[in-house]
Amino acid sequence: MPIFTVSSWKETGTVAQARAWVNSLAKEIFPLVKGKEIIVLPPFTALSAVSKDLKQLNLPIKIGAQDISRFEEGKHTGEISAVMVAEFASYVMLGHSERRSQLGETDEIVAEKVRLAKKYNLTPMVCVSEIPQAEALKKLINDFSDLIAYEPVFAIGTGKPDTPDNANEVAGQIKSIFPQARVLYGGSVDGSNAKEFTQQKNLSGVLVGNRSLDPNFFLEILKNV
Numbered sequence: 116m117p118i119f120t121v122s123s124w125k126e127t128g129t130v131a132q133a134r135a136w137v138n139s140l141a142k143e144i145f146p147l148v149k150g151k152e153i154i155v156l157p158p159f160t161a162l163s164a165v166s167k168d169l170k171q172l173n174l175p176i177k178i179g180a181q182d183i184s185r186f187e188e189g190k191h192t193g194e195i196s197a198v199m200v201a202e203f204a205s206y207v208m209l210g211h212s213e214r215r216s217q218l219g220e221t222d223e224i225v226a227e228k229v230r231l232a233k234k235y236n237l238t239p240m241v242c243v244s245e246i247p248q249a250e251a252l253k254k255l256i257n258d259f260s261d262l263i264a265y266e267p268v269f270a271i272g273t274g275k276p277d278t279p280d281n282a283n284e285v286a287g288q289i290k291s292i293f294p295q296a297r298v299l300y301g302g303s304v305d306g307s308n309a310k311e312f313t314q315q316k317n318l319s320g321v322l323v324g325n326r327s328l329d330p331n332f333f334l335e336i337l338k339n340v
């Protein structure tokens with residue numbers, strides 16, 4: 116089973132910055148890829164350029180988007196649909212706590228997006244910050260068998276990660292709700308703590324924000340998972 120190592124850029128990165136990130140990984144990433152599924156989640160505007168550059172450099176990194184529209188297509192100004200994202204990406208993150216708290220994303224919306232993601236062959240990576248969210252999703256998407264990221268709000272962007280033991284415990288509870296899913300941990304992961312998380316029995320990888328923006332720090336994480 117590969118160790119998932121995911122870099123999410125949130126609302127960061129012009130096309131030029133995204134291309135520079137990809138190009139700086141090119142020199143050092145090859146010895147670090149064995150046994151890993153490396154996924155980058157740039158902003159929508161950089162998906163095309165990142166996809167082209169990864170192909171050209173033949174880098175073993177998959178692309179994901181940070182969201183999709185809850186609507187399939189049509190009169191939804193400003194939205195970006197699953198089929199549009201699927202031109203560039205194979206994964207999509209859904210239900211991040213920042214979208215839930217800042218943009219009113221609900222479990223119902225997340226469930227609609229999961230359905231659309233699957234319809235267009237995007238592998239969903241659904242974020243939950245606590246067990247009740249996983250339980251609410253279970254009622255809406257019964258047979259979820261993809262990726263779930265456990266991201267406790269107190270650990271996101273604070274430099275204060277959850278303990279590996281607690282993350283493992285919560286991941287175990289998530290797996291009892293969704294037995295087929297693989298669970299990742301996210302929240303203040305860096306090169307010094309990544310391995311403690313990926314070594315846990317119930318965790319299949321890490322989802323990294325801040326510490327993955329600098330390609331050198333991301334390489335450190337890849338060396339240590």
Ligand code: 13P
Nearest residue numbers: 271272302303323324325
């Ligand atoms: P940080 O790694 O910056 O804490 O962010 C985690 C996160 O929210 C990834 O989705």
